[in-house]
Amino acid sequence: MxxxxxxxxxxxxxxxxxxxxxxxxxxxxxxxxxxxxxxxxxxxxxxxxxxxxxxxxxxxxxxNEKWTAAVEAQLKKLVHTSNIVLNVPVLELAKKITEISNMSKVFFSNSGTETNEGAIKLARKYSFDKYGKGRSTIITLDRSFHGRTMAALEATGEDELHKYFYPFPEGFRHIDITVESLEKAVDSSVCAIMIEAIQGEGGVNPLSREFVNKVFEIAEKNDILVICDEVQCGLGRTGKLFGFNNYDVHPDIISVAKALGGGLPIGAILCNKKLENTFNYGDHGSTFGGNPVCAAGAIEILNQISDxxxxxxxxxxxxxxxxxxxxxxxxxxxxxxxxxxxxxxxxxxxxxxxxxxxxxxxxxxxxxxxxxxxxxxxxxxxxxxxxxxxxxxxxxxxxxx
Ligand SMILES: Cc1ncc(COP(=O)(O)O)c(C=O)c1O
Known part of the structure; x- marks a missing residue:
């Protein structure tokens, strides 16, 4: 060697x-x-x-020089506080990211998989608050990839990745990417449908316009939430701010990570107005999420990418x-x-x-x-x-x- x-x-x-x-x-x-x-x-x-x-x-x-300067400056000022208090970069980032995404509120995490775990919790809490127990199923797609932690892995539509790791959390339904499978899978137990507009790990598979439109149509009719996992296809990758911007739709929940940090670990769950008060004190949290150094870098990333x-x-x-x-x-x-x-x-x-x-x-x-x-x-x-x-x-x- x-x-x-x-x-x-x-x-x-x-x-x-x-x-x-x-x-x-x-x-x-x-x-x-x-x-x-x-x-x-x-x-x-x-x-x-x-x-x-x-x-x-x-x-x-x-x-990238501007990103490096922003991170370096923040490193010298304040590296970490905890989320029981506030810091300047995270507040500025929260304003910026919700404004450019047309969303209402944000929760910061550290990785794609953790962001999706939070998105799943948020969807289930919304449904629990409104409809009570038993409406917690999340529909996900064949060949999707949502992460490596237990719920995000179970959400992932790739059996090969599951085989050694049972038991998984309950309440996920994997479907083929067809309108018929989608229609068949929707019942009164479903609270959300989770999609990547352009699947990444699954083989770079852009969803068809017909399928995406059907997802949003069914969701709207049944008060089912749509979660767009934008961890890979989001933040400028497809020439639009988000992958779903290539379709004429807007989800209830967006998860982003990867490019947001410019190399430092940060993720974000974004929600629309309908969900802005779903999480309450103690429902979710993270020691590092919203770290001032990562947030300072992320502001610079968004400044450049959203242009x-x-x-x-x-x-x-x-x-x-x-x-x-x-x-x-x-x-x-x-x-x-x-x-x-x-x-x-x-x-x-x-x-x-x-x-x-x-x-x-x-x-x-x-x-x-x-x-x-x-x-x-x-x-x-x-x-x-x-x-x-x-x-x-x-x-x-x-x-x-
Ligand atoms: C669409 C999507 N979601 C979630 C993840 C998981 O992200 P992370 O590796 O940061 O946990 C990935 C990673 O490749 C991804 O492509």
């Missing part, structure tokens, strides 16, 4: 990873030390093009990707899909093999689906030249497999 020279010392970090880290990730064999924009540098200073954004987190790329021109630019780069693949011939590629800079390339071979080969060619990509989709989530600030370079690498890599 390769030994690296780092700070003048030879270290075998890859061996460390085998010895000390639990085996939850099949790591790509690389150890990074720094990043700038869309580029990452390993311990030997080799450069890689990052088409992962740390799985949809580094929307503004690595080393109209910024979003138009992402949408334009999304079109560029579509154009790139339009006139290409495919041998190993089955389909290219996605919205904005959330791109899935379904291939005939194993996506993990393509990922390793792309890495050898200097490009970091993700996999998705059932190891049949190469997923690209480049930083949203990527230049057209970098985008074209990365697309050429992945196209050639897959087609030469």
């Amino acid at each position: 390769a030994k690296f020279l780092y700070n003048g010392i030879h270290m075998d970090y890859l061996q460390y990873s085998k010895e000390y880290l639990m085996n939850t990730y099949n790591h790509i064999p690389v150890v990074f030390t720094k990043g700038k924009g869309c580029k990452l540098y390993d311990v030997s200073d080799k450069e890689y093009l990052d088409f992962t954004s740390g799985i949809g987190v580094m929307a503004l790329g690595h080393g 109209k021109k910024f979003l138009e630019n992402v949408a334009e780069k999304g079109k560029f990707v579509k154009e790139f693949f339009k006139n290409k011939s495919f041998k190993n590629i089955k389909e290219v899909r996605g919205v904005g800079l959330m791109i899935g390339i379904e291939i005939k071979g194993k996506a993990s093999d393509a990922q390793r080969k792309a890495f050898e060619n200097g490009l970091l990509v993700l996999t998705a689906g059932r190891n049949n989709v190469v997923r690209l989530l480049p930083p949203l600030i990527i230049s057209k030249e970098e985008l074209e370079k990365g697309l050429n690498i992945i196209y050639k890599t897959v087609e030469s497999m």
Whole structure:
């Protein structure tokens, strides 16, 4: 195994990873030390093009100067207080995020899965308050991904991820993504339907307009809440502020995380007016949620991402990707899909093999689906030249497999 020279010392970090880290990730064999924009540098200073954004987190790329300055300034002032008191960045962030999302109130958490746990609790409490016990079922979709903690994992529509971990919390109903399955699944026990407008981990699957419209139509008719999990497809990724903005709908609850922190852990449950007084003292909480340092960074992220021109630019780069693949011939590629800079390339071979080969060619990509989709989530600030370079690498890599 390769030994690296780092700070003048030879270290075998890859061996460390085998010895000390639990085996939850099949790591790509690389150890990074720094990043700038869309580029990452390993311990030997080799450069890689990052088409992962740390799985949809580094929307503004690595080393964004304004974000760094905001975080640094807050680090020097106040790092943590607790939520029994208030701090300035979290109040400013609460105002900003509810205004730009057209929502009423927000609760801050630390990760996507924790945010979804809170969203599930919020939906159930709303229903309990209004209808009493027994109306607590949440409908979720085949191939969805909502996180790794027990309720969010049970909400996730992928049996393979469940098999060792029973028993799960009750009250989730997984359905195929068809109008018929949806209609069949709705009964008087249902309090919410949870969707990703564009599924990420499940293989980059944009939901059809017909299906999304039906979700909202059924929900409205039956006072069922719609939760949009925007952890991956939200915050500018698709060229709109939220993934659901690609459809003419507005949910009752939005969960966001990933890109909101710019690399620091923060998530947010946003709710509309109907739910603004559902949670009361003691119903939910978090020690770190709304941490002033994460919040200071998040304000800067939202300032940049919610800018109209910024979003138009992402949408334009999304079109560029579509154009790139339009006139290409495919041998190993089955389909290219996605919205904005959330791109899935379904291939005939194993996506993990393509990922390793792309890495050898200097490009970091993700996999998705059932190891049949190469997923690209480049930083949203990527230049057209970098985008074209990365697309050429992945196209050639897959087609030469
Ligand atoms: C749509 C969606 N929801 C929830 C999560 C879980 O987020 P986290 O890993 O921050 O807990 C993810 C992570 O990939 C996701 O894509």
